[in-house]
Amino acid sequence: MSDVDVQDALGPSPDEAPRPRGPRDAGASIWRLAAHRLRRNPGALLGAAIVLVFVLVALFAPLLAPFGPTELPGRTEIRPTYIPGPSAEYLLGLDRYGGDLLSKLIWGARASLLVGVLSTLLGLVGGSLLGLVAGAFGGWVDTVTMRLVDLMLSVPSLLLAVSIAAVIGQSPTAVVVAIGVVQVPIFARLLRGTMLAQRGQDYVLAARSLGLSRRTVTMSHVLPNSVGPVIVQATLMLATAVIEAAALSFLGLGGGSPTTAEWGRMLTAAQNELEVAPRLALWPGACIAVTALGFTLFGEALREALDPKTRR
Amino acid sequence: MARLVLQRLALLVPTLVGLSILLFLWVRALPGGPATALLGERATPEAVERINQLYGFDKPLVEQYLTWVGQLLQGNFGTSTRTGVPVLEEFALRFPATIELTVLALVIAVGVGIPLGYVAARHQGRLLDHTTVVVSLLGVTVPVFFLAFLLKWLFAVQLGIFPSAGRQTPSMIATHPTGFYVLDGLVTREWDAAWDALAHLVLPALALGSIPLAIIARITRASVIEVQNADYVRTARAKGLGRPRLRRRVVLRNAMLPVSTTIGLQVGLLLSGAVLTETVFAFNGIGSFLAAAVFNLDYAVLQGFILFIAVVYALANLAVDVSYGLIDPRMRVR
Numbered sequence: 001m002s003d004v005d006v007q008d009a010l011g012p013s014p015d016e017a018p019r020p021r022g023p024r025d026a027g028a029s030i031w032r033l034a035a036h037r038l039r040r041n042p043g044a045l046l047g048a049a050i051v052l053v054f055v056l057v058a059l060f061a062p063l064l065a066p067f068g069p070t071e072l073p074g075r076t077e078i079r080p081t082y083i084p085g086p087s088a089e090y091l092l093g094l095d096r097y098g099g100d101l102l103s104k105l106i107w108g109a110r111a112s113l114l115v116g117v118l119s120t121l122l123g124l125v126g127g128s129l130l131g132l133v134a135g136a137f138g139g140w141v142d143t144v145t146m147r148l149v150d151l152m153l154s155v156p157s158l159l160l161a162v163s164i165a166a167v168i169g170q171s172p173t174a175v176v177v178a179i180g181v182v183q184v185p186i187f188a189r190l191l192r193g194t195m196l197a198q199r200g201q202d203y204v205l206a207a208r209s210l211g212l213s214r215r216t217v218t219m220s221h222v223l224p225n226s227v228g229p230v231i232v233q234a235t236l237m238l239a240t241a242v243i244e245a246a247a248l249s250f251l252g253l254g255g256g257s258p259t260t261a262e263w264g265r266m267l268t269a270a271q272n273e274l275e276v277a278p279r280l281a282l283w284p285g286a287c288i289a290v291t292a293l294g295f296t297l298f299g300e301a302l303r304e305a306l307d308p309k310t311r312r
Numbered sequence: 313m314a315r316l317v318l319q320r321l322a323l324l325v326p327t328l329v330g331l332s333i334l335l336f337l338w339v340r341a342l343p344g345g346p347a348t349a350l351l352g353e354r355a356t357p358e359a360v361e362r363i364n365q366l367y368g369f370d371k372p373l374v375e376q377y378l379t380w381v382g383q384l385l386q387g388n389f390g391t392s393t394r395t396g397v398p399v400l401e402e403f404a405l406r407f408p409a410t411i412e413l414t415v416l417a418l419v420i421a422v423g424v425g426i427p428l429g430y431v432a433a434r435h436q437g438r439l440l441d442h443t444t445v446v447v448s449l450l451g452v453t454v455p456v457f458f459l460a461f462l463l464k465w466l467f468a469v470q471l472g473i474f475p476s477a478g479r480q481t482p483s484m485i486a487t488h489p490t491g492f493y494v495l496d497g498l499v500t501r502e503w504d505a506a507w508d509a510l511a512h513l514v515l516p517a518l519a520l521g522s523i524p525l526a527i528i529a530r531i532t533r534a535s536v537i538e539v540q541n542a543d544y545v546r547t548a549r550a551k552g553l554g555r556p557r558l559r560r561r562v563v564l565r566n567a568m569l570p571v572s573t574t575i576g577l578q579v580g581l582l583l584s585g586a587v588l589t590e591t592v593f594a595f596n597g598i599g600s601f602l603a604a605a606v607f608n609l610d611y612a613v614l615q616g617f618i619l620f621i622a623v624v625y626a627l628a629n630l631a632v633d634v635s636y637g638l639i640d641p642r643m644r645v646r
Contacts, residue, residue: 151327151330151331157580157584158583158584158587162602162614162617162618163338163614163618166338166611166614167338239453243453243455246455247455247456247457247584247588250457250588250591251587251588251591251603252603267457267458267461270461271461271592274461274464274465274469275469278465278469281458281461281465282461282462282465285454285455285458285461285462288455288458289450289453289454289455289458292452292453292454292455293449293450293453296449296452296453297449
């Protein structure tokens with residue numbers, strides 16, 4: 001028997017980097033199993049690649065974009081009936097106001113990422129707090145919290161967005177708050193539901209019988225075991241948030257002028273140019289769709305990886 | 313069944329009361345105070361005074377709330393600051409357009425989505441199934457207003473098959489007894505007008521129906537797959553139930569429960585989507601009116617729309633609950 005075989009039988013030594021483990025390996029954590037399944041899922045890889053490109057473009061926008069977000073380098077080349085198309089100087093051509101389309105798409109990625117992440121964070125934190133309170137205390141606290149959540153769910157999202165923008169004004173902040181608030185009840189319900197399901201598990205009973213306090217059991221055992229679905233939901237929510245952000249700015253809730261480098265706003269401006277320059281609508285629209293696709297693919301693969309039973 | 317409907321209608325009351333309180337607080341929180349919000353920036357002091365008296369905005373809060381609700385119940389929603397026309401009148405004018413659009417979109421979504429999901433499930437794991445999964449994934453991730461753009465550009469601008477904007481060709485001479493243009497054409501036997509109105513509906517309805525279609529197809533597929541592998545289906549097969557009968561009575565019927573929930577949830581989505589599609593197609597419905605109201609912060613219109621959409625939403629959920637009873641006999645007992 002060679003050394004390697006012995007090593008295998010004993011499991012990886014602590015000094016060595018762990019080998020990729022098969023899903024049947026005993027003792028591997030749920031997250032490790034999930035990572036293993038994710039690596040073997042082409043949809044997950046594609047989704048992750050899209051998300052990665054999107055994030056990198058957003059982060060390095062100042063380096064990547066040939067022009068600034070508000071610059072109008074081709075201002076003098078625009079005619080009422082003619083908008084210059086792709087050229088060596090402007091790779092995707094100009095828009096109605098003389099802005100460089102490629103630069104605006106790149107800066108737009110930054111705007112979308114910011115709104116998407118911030119709003120989902122808002123929904124995640126707010127919803128998880130509500131769900132945690134309801135799931136941890138139960139009883140009347142649970143009832144009151146969940147009725148509140150039901151009420152929030154019964155208000156259509158666009159409506160909430162419009163109301164918020166009406167009160168705090170048309171701005172990117174309004175868009176973030178509007179999208180985030182809509183997500184709160186979704187996260188609250190989800191976390192509460194999974195926590196309730198976990199509370200009935202044997203390991204909780206075991207922990208309680210070992211004399212651990214209710215608080216310790218809830219915070220160190222029930223909660224960590226309940227976050228999986230919440231993380232999946234957050235990934236999927238990022239897709240929705242990117243689309244919603246574009247939709248709300250398309251409607252003008254995000255404020256800003258028609259020259260703002262934001263995908264939804266760019267579509268608003270492109271509306272009138274459909275016959276002259278359809279690419280002004282096609283590019284930002286494709287960016288929104290592909291980004292949303294990336295988050296959706298990755299989120300669904302993550303869901304399957306964490307809970308193979310849901311595989312469809 | 314009647315009892316269920318009544319029970320649900322009764323539950324609608326607390327929801328609406330809760331919503332009206334929120335809405336009341338919202339109107340009060342608006343910049344410039346409620347009277348200015350309902351009348352616009354350039355309101356004369358007399359007009360502000362009149363509104364304050366009408367809605368009792370100078371009285372104690374509870375009394376204010378009750379007067380305000382009373383006015384709403386009488387259909388007094390204020391006047392659009394943009395058009396100067398009472399909100400209710402504007403709604404009566406535009407409501408039929410949006411209903412026509414959303415109904416056609418829903419018909420497309422359900423009519424295509426359920427068969428698509430069902431066929432995909434029957435061919436699980438094969439090419440047709442994979443195609444359906446990919447198409448429905450795209451349907452969910454392509455924003456509705458972008459799809460509207462694509463359809464408009466391809467079928468209206470490039471190919472010229474369908475009209476690109478509006479509800480009816482402006483030169484069309486047509487009478488409108490109901491405001492539902494397609495229906496009007498049929499009732500008055502102006503066939504060309506009905507056809508023209510329908511042609512104007514096709515592209516917006518396709519765009520609007522795309523997301524619900526994708527979602528319905530996905531849910532149907534997942535649900536049918538789950539049901540067709542269930543023990544009771546095998547039992548029914550073993551007992552000699554023929555395939556067509558099995559599929560219709562056992563598989564499809566059991567698979568429809570989650571699907572009907574989903575369809576109900578889509579109604580809210582459709583109304584939000586209508587705002588976007590109507591804007592792209594310059595379709596003169598409530599949606600494009602609301603979009604304009606958002607731009608101009610036309611609070612009276614927004615307030616009316618919020619109440620309207622909430623009622624529609626609640627009624628849609630009611631319809632879903634009733635459909636449960638129709639699909640699943642067990643639900644009727646409770």
